[in-house]
Amino acid sequence: MKEQERCAQGGENSTKAVTPLQVRKMVTRIISDITKIPEPEITGDKLIRDDLGVDSMRAIESLAVIEKEFSIVIDPDKAFLVATVNDLVKLIEDTCESLKKGAV
Amino acid sequence: MQCTFITGGTGLLGVNIVKELLQHTSGKIVLLMRKVTVEKRTGLFRDLLAFNGDQPLDLLSLQRIEFVEGDVTLPRFGLKPTRWDRLVKEVDMVYHSAAVITLSGAEHETYSVNVQGTKNVLDFALACRERGVLDRVVHVSTVAVSGNRQGTVLEDELDNGQVFNNPYEKSKFEAEKLVMKYRSIGLPVTVVRPSMVIGSSRTGFTNNFNIFYFQLRLLSQGVFDTVPITEGAVFNFVPADLAARAICLISGSRESVNNNHHIVNDHSIPVRNFFEKVSAYLGYKKPHFVSPADISPAALAGVRGKILSIYYPYVTARKAFDSSRARQILESRGFVWPAMNDASLTKMLDYCIYSGYTTLGSEVGHETGAYNA
Numbered sequence: 157m158k159e160q161e162r163c164a165q166g167g168e169n170s171t172k173a174v175t176p177l178q179v180r181k182m183v184t185r186i187i188s189d190i191t192k193i194p195e196p197e198i199t200g201d202k203l204i205r206d207d208l209g210v211d212s213m214r215a216i217e218s219l220a221v222i223e224k225e226f227s228i229v230i231d232p233d234k235a236f237l238v239a240t241v242n243d244l245v246k247l248i249e250d251t252c253e254s255l256k257k258g259a260v
Numbered sequence: 261m262q263c264t265f266i267t268g269g270t271g272l273l274g275v276n277i278v279k280e281l282l283q284h285t286s287g288k289i290v291l292l293m294r295k296v297t298v299e300k301r302t303g304l305f306r307d308l309l310a311f312n313g314d315q316p317l318d319l320l321s322l323q324r325i326e327f328v329e330g331d332v333t334l335p336r337f338g339l340k341p342t343r344w345d346r347l348v349k350e351v352d353m354v355y356h357s358a359a360v361i362t363l364s365g366a367e368h369e370t371y372s373v374n375v376q377g378t379k380n381v382l383d384f385a386l387a388c389r390e391r392g393v394l395d396r397v398v399h400v401s402t403v404a405v406s407g408n409r410q411g412t413v414l415e416d417e418l419d420n421g422q423v424f425n426n427p428y429e430k431s432k433f434e435a436e437k438l439v440m441k442y443r444s445i446g447l448p449v450t451v452v453r454p455s456m457v458i459g460s461s462r463t464g465f466t467n468n469f470n471i472f473y474f475q476l477r478l479l480s481q482g483v484f485d486t487v488p489i490t491e492g493a494v495f496n497f498v499p500a501d502l503a504a505r506a507i508c509l510i511s512g513s514r515e516s517v518n519n520n521h522h523i524v525n526d527h528s529i530p531v532r533n534f535f536e537k538v539s540a541y542l543g544y545k546k547p548h549f550v551s552p553a554d555i556s557p558a559a560l561a562g563v564r565g566k567i568l569s570i571y572y573p574y575v576t577a578r579k580a581f582d583s584s585r586a587r588q589i590l591e592s593r594g595f596v597w598p599a600m601n602d603a604s605l606t607k608m609l610d611y612c613i614y615s616g617y618t619t620l621g622s623e624v625g626h627e628t629g630a631y632n633a
Binding site: 192212213216217219220221223224228229230231232235 | 362364365469474477478481482483558561562563564565566567616
């Protein structure tokens, strides 16, 4: 994974912060890799379960891979509230943001 | 005329029970399904043929299947009174295998199917017993009703004050408590408790990539990079076709009435060996094994931690399931569990690759010798 794609870690070893566009691109790629749904079909307004047909196991797997690739820890309670791709992108952005604040 | 009523007949175990009945009985088979569509029926027939064993399946026998649209979670399955009455008079055998089997499922949904659904099936069976010709109910439970118990679990045991690791385990325990209650009022129920059900012993085919298979995805994604294990912890897998054969042989015996039976493979696989062999064969990075005492709190945080916590009880438990009663019946009928060796496991893994469920990892290519060593 490219350095700039990682969420900012804070501290001396912090990497460059990931932009919202990069988050969206990565989320789209990860969902596409796991579900085999073409990336153009994974638009922000799509319901992850009902529109994209992502079952609970695939959803959990996607979140786990997102955690690993962004080097973040997602609150499972918040993750279960995610409905759309936009919701997921927002959750990752918020998680990265709180990580940065916590690291300062 | 024999008439067998089945719930969960399209599931991994259920479809194999249907196959066994088609091959070894001659009566009608009634399948309760939430939605009866052409797609569902076609899917069942496809799975039946895919699971076909050594004995060819007579396609004409498929005409013995009657599909009934209904829901186990509803009183009287939501059936019209005329259909309910007809079934109550006709059915002489019930196989109840419908269940929510996900360990991370929503509690209310799991309970609705596994507990309320079981109660509805037992009520149906009681009506069949009182007004019809019912001979037996076969309740498909799970070894997981033993919860967090360690050591050897006996078939006669149920409530030993164990704690449950997830809603699935507790719901199946509650369902067995219901079975005991109905037994006490005269309903003859055979309980079978399979261990982890996997694909066909002959081809590896599965129609459901359950929790066993999910581990492979997690390994392939590097999500399972650290796995806590206890030395002595083992996995017990039963191929669906063999488990169904064992269940049908047991349920066909008089001595199984009102008894419990562990449907477990005589050959377990140490957890460490399993992960090592799977990683080597599929070319995934081998996970780092740690003692449960050494697992860091960080490893149990977030979604990955949540996943790890779901598997944790199963990779760290030191327990075995005594299957004396099941074995006595099975051996008297010539059934012996084949060794769960590397080749058995390879069939499952090959099918995962063939079906596209998972892909080979980057470290494949130098694994064959290591796997078979």
